[in-house]
Amino acid sequence: MRRILLTNDDGITRPGLWALYDVVKDLGEVYVVAPESARSATGMSITLHKPLRLKRLLIHGSTAYACSGTPSDCVIVAVNKVLSGKPPDLIVSGINEGNNVSLQAVYGSGTVAAAVRGALIGVPSAAFSLASRENEPLSFAWLKEATGRAAERARPFIEWLLNNGMPKGVDYFNVNFPPEVNSHTPVKVTKAGKIRYTEMVNERQDPQGRLYYWLHGKLVPEEMFEPDTDVYALFVEKSISVSPMRLNTSVEDLSSLKHIADFFRSGR
Amino acid sequence: MRRILLTNDDGITRPGLWALYDVVKDLGEVYVVAPESARSATGMSITLHKPLRLKRLLIHGSTAYACSGTPSDCVIVAVNKVLSGKPPDLIVSGINEGNNVSLQAVYGSGTVAAAVRGALIGVPSAAFSLASRENEPLSFAWLKEATGRAAERARPFIEWLLNNGMPKGVDYFNVNFPPEVNSHTPVKVTKAGKIRYTEMVNERQDPQGRLYYWLHGKLVPEEMFEPDTDVYALFVEKSISVSPMRLNTSVEDLSSLKHIADFFRSGR
Numbered sequence: 061m062r063r064i065l066l067t068n069d070d071g072i073t074r075p076g077l078w079a080l081y082d083v084v085k086d087l088g089e090v091y092v093v094a095p096e097s098a099r100s101a102t103g104m105s106i107t108l109h110k111p112l113r114l115k116r117l118l119i120h121g122s123t124a125y126a127c128s129g130t131p132s133d134c135v136i137v138a139v140n141k142v143l144s145g146k147p148p149d150l151i152v153s154g155i156n157e158g159n160n161v162s163l164q165a166v167y168g169s170g171t172v173a174a175a176v177r178g179a180l181i182g183v184p185s186a187a188f189s190l191a192s193r194e195n196e197p198l199s200f201a202w203l204k205e206a207t208g209r210a211a212e213r214a215r216p217f218i219e220w221l222l223n224n225g226m227p228k229g230v231d232y233f234n235v236n237f238p239p240e241v242n243s244h245t246p247v248k249v250t251k252a253g254k255i256r257y258t259e260m261v262n263e264r265q266d267p268q269g270r271l272y273y274w275l276h277g278k279l280v281p282e283e284m285f286e287p288d289t290d291v292y293a294l295f296v297e298k299s300i301s302v303s304p305m306r307l308n309t310s311v312e313d314l315s316s317l318k319h320i321a322d323f324f325r326s327g328r
Numbered sequence: 329m330r331r332i333l334l335t336n337d338d339g340i341t342r343p344g345l346w347a348l349y350d351v352v353k354d355l356g357e358v359y360v361v362a363p364e365s366a367r368s369a370t371g372m373s374i375t376l377h378k379p380l381r382l383k384r385l386l387i388h389g390s391t392a393y394a395c396s397g398t399p400s401d402c403v404i405v406a407v408n409k410v411l412s413g414k415p416p417d418l419i420v421s422g423i424n425e426g427n428n429v430s431l432q433a434v435y436g437s438g439t440v441a442a443a444v445r446g447a448l449i450g451v452p453s454a455a456f457s458l459a460s461r462e463n464e465p466l467s468f469a470w471l472k473e474a475t476g477r478a479a480e481r482a483r484p485f486i487e488w489l490l491n492n493g494m495p496k497g498v499d500y501f502n503v504n505f506p507p508e509v510n511s512h513t514p515v516k517v518t519k520a521g522k523i524r525y526t527e528m529v530n531e532r533q534d535p536q537g538r539l540y541y542w543l544h545g546k547l548v549p550e551e552m553f554e555p556d557t558d559v560y561a562l563f564v565e566k567s568i569s570v571s572p573m574r575l576n577t578s579v580e581d582l583s584s585l586k587h588i589a590d591f592f593r594s595g596r
Contacts, residue, residue: 098377100376100377101373101374101375101376102370102371102373103370103371103372103373103374103400103441104371104372104435104436105369105370105371105373105436106369106371106436106543107369107543108368108369108543108544109366109368111532111540111541111542112540112541112542112543113538113539113540113541114539114541132371132436133543136527136529136543137529137541137543139527140527140528140529141529141531141541163448163575163576163577164448166577167372167441167444167448168372168373168374168400173371173435176435180431180432180435180522180523181523181527213592214592216591216592216593217588217591217592220591227584227585227588229579230579230585246589247589247590247592248589249582249585249586249588249589250578250582251576251578251579251580251582252576252577252578254448254575254576255448255449259404259407259408259449260408261404261405261408261409263409264379270381271381271382272379272380272381273379273380273381273382273405273409274379274380275374275375275376275380275401275404275405276376288582300592302588302589302592303578303579304578304579304582304585304588305577305578305579306577306578306579307431307522307577308431308519308520308522308577309431309434309520309573309574309575309576309577310518310519310520310571310572310573310574311497311498311519311571311572311573311574312519314517314518314519314556314572316495317495317498317517317572318517320485320495320517320570320572321514321515321516321517321570322515323484323485323488324481324482324484324485324515324568324570325484
């Protein structure tokens, strides 16, 4: 029986997690270990300075473990404790509420981080995210319905991953669905764009007159998105974007860079 | 006058930050924006759900800004507010208390994350870390002295970076110093190893009899480190490791992967 670890970064009660659960539950033994509440934008953050708690819950008739930490903590605790040290056959993360396209998202997203954690221990992994509708607040009912549509499209891909493992040279997948995804939505195999948001800082004054700051982002104009990237596929082509990702970020050919060592010799 | 942004993840009062400050202060205008206290292992985490505070301090006779957020928050707030929206010529992060070798560290370290944030906005960036002495507790006096030795070696490299910008194909540098670094320590240009620690979970019982968990790591045995990697250079060769890093984690050649799109077509 194949073992599937399911996690997310929005929290264990969120509809995107259970939409994935519904479509993978008959593909193997599914272990749900997810943050007890939202851990968005936590990236690869792990919890070393305080202990973690794990709560065993019954959600939708299934055993699930709510973890007090980040998605990375969830993967580490799941593999070492819930799965008794034997890595699962597949790690599935999501479906995230909001897109995770571009390197900016890949590096900062807790949902993607769970897949990167899987890749670090050599487990086939995939992260799934659903872009939000423009100018529409997120409603639970809509999320439930839309992540259901997305999960239907994810299912045969997950089944293929379980049966075949990762393709050579791919360490994990980053998959993004447009909000209107349905059974006819085309699929593009993409690279990650560089950024999707220009980072902004909003300055305000508190009632005591002291300044405080909100981070936020302004979507990069569509005409700056390069074709064949995830941002282009999702926002311009309204397609499902599938990005095969590598773990390794080292420069491969160091031959022209060996001389850099010389610059560490002080001339002072 | 060139502008240098200096940050870290151990906190604004730590000696590693001020060791770097001392060697870069005459290379340009130095802006210190760092977390108000330790933010280790926060990775690329950013703060979106609560506001940030920025405190203007005078430390060692210099203006410095203590930020309530993560190293990534520091870079974003520094560029947008302290530097008035004009990116610096260089971002320097560290010197971290403890090594940041292997992809495991590259993805999870707040120190490296500051350099990745710089790379995302196209600013030349470098992260510096000092490995701890084995079996010795960190003392402030030792850290001050040892990061001073490391900073002396970093200085000419930083000066070279400022004068020449990033080499083609390199987005940021990840530099690690051995604890005994001195003016004779050799320098190796390396790739990142995959992992340095096997992740472990320690299970305990609280006074109420409820379980809690500590994440920790067991150093991978030296014989498993591959030559030419940062872990090998630092731990086996006792050298300074300089890893030229790329931002992009996409699989470059998608030609053999286009067929993956077909697996999203449900046969159910």
